[in-house]
Amino acid sequence: MAARNPSPPPISEQEADVLYSDNIGDTLFSRKWVLKVLFNATQQIKSDNENINVADSLDSELCELWDMSMNKDVAIFLQEVDGVDIFLEIILGSKSSRLTEISIGIMANMACQEDICKDITNREKLIEVMLILMDHRDAPILVEVTRLVHVAISKNETRDKWMNAIQHSTLLDNLIFILENSVNEELLLNCSLLLSSLLTYNKSLVEIVDDEKLRKAVVEAIKQTKNDSGKTRENLLYIQDLLSEQECTSS
Numbered sequence: 001m002a003a004r005n006p007s008p009p010p011i012s013e014q015e016a017d018v019l020y021s022d023n024i025g026d027t028l029f030s031r032k033w034v035l036k037v038l039f040n041a042t043q044q045i046k047s048d049n050e051n052i053n054v055a056d057s058l059d060s061e062l063c064e065l066w067d068m069s070m071n072k073d074v075a076i077f078l079q080e081v082d083g084v085d086i087f088l089e090i091i092l093g094s095k096s097s098r099l100t101e102i103s104i105g106i107m108a109n110m111a112c113q114e115d116i117c118k119d120i121t122n123r124e125k126l127i128e129v130m131l132i133l134m135d136h137r138d139a140p141i142l143v144e145v146t147r148l149v150h151v152a153i154s155k156n157e158t159r160d161k162w163m164n165a166i167q168h169s170t171l172l173d174n175l176i177f178i179l180e181n182s183v184n185e186e187l188l189l190n191c192s193l194l195l196s197s198l199l200t201y202n203k204s205l206v207e208i209v210d211d212e213k214l215r216k217a218v219v220e221a222i223k224q225t226k227n228d229s230g231k232t233r234e235n236l237l238y239i240q241d242l243l244s245e246q247e248c249t250s251s
């Protein structure tokens with residue numbers, strides 16, 4: 001009978017701490033790797049004047065971090081290392097639409113965590129920047145901005161602050177413009193979802209928008225989704241119903 005190799009001794013608690021010290025929470029994601037990616041992203045801002053294109057390697061790493069940020073432990077770690085401040089710095093300092101899109105996308109993922117969403121909402125500058133970015137004409141950026149705003153207004157503890165800021169911004173006009181003019185399916189979905197949610201939480205918003213323009217925009221968006229039996233069309237029809245209810249109430 002062949003001799004068996006002896007089993008390795010059990011790992012002590014101290015050895016385990018050293019072995020897994022680089023792990024984020026209970027995941028296998030590396031703290032050092034995340035910090036390196038954040039550092040490289042901030043360095044990109046300095047080279048924007050020479051080249052606004054993001055290197056393929058950095059783009060790939062940021063996309064991986066974007067996916068990772070859906071994990072609660074990763075989101076919390078990003079918050080602990082001032083990730084929100086870093087992403088806001090990138091948005092304000094970079095000329096790269098791609099960097100802006102990814103930074104907002106990561107924050108939208110982080111905002112799915114209640115405490116992080118409250119932290120984001122407490123930053124008035126961030127809310128102001130997000131609402132200003134709704135004037136942007138880059139569809140991928142708008143997809144992520146509308147996603148972040150929708151996440152924030154969907155939570156009871158953060159809704160009021162965002163709703164108040166929205167009423168004093170051009171966001172509603174921008175949503176109407178997008179619905180009337182965009183052919184981007186993902187953007188139409190996000191905008192229809194955001195607008196239907198806004199009108200659900202505060203039906204009086206109908207009174208501060210141009211009723212005729214909104215109706216026309218919804219009709220145009222429905223035309224774009226004529227072959228869509230999914231959520232976008234459902235949202236648009238719901239908005240139409242709200243407008244009809246408002247008309248009946250007013251008459």
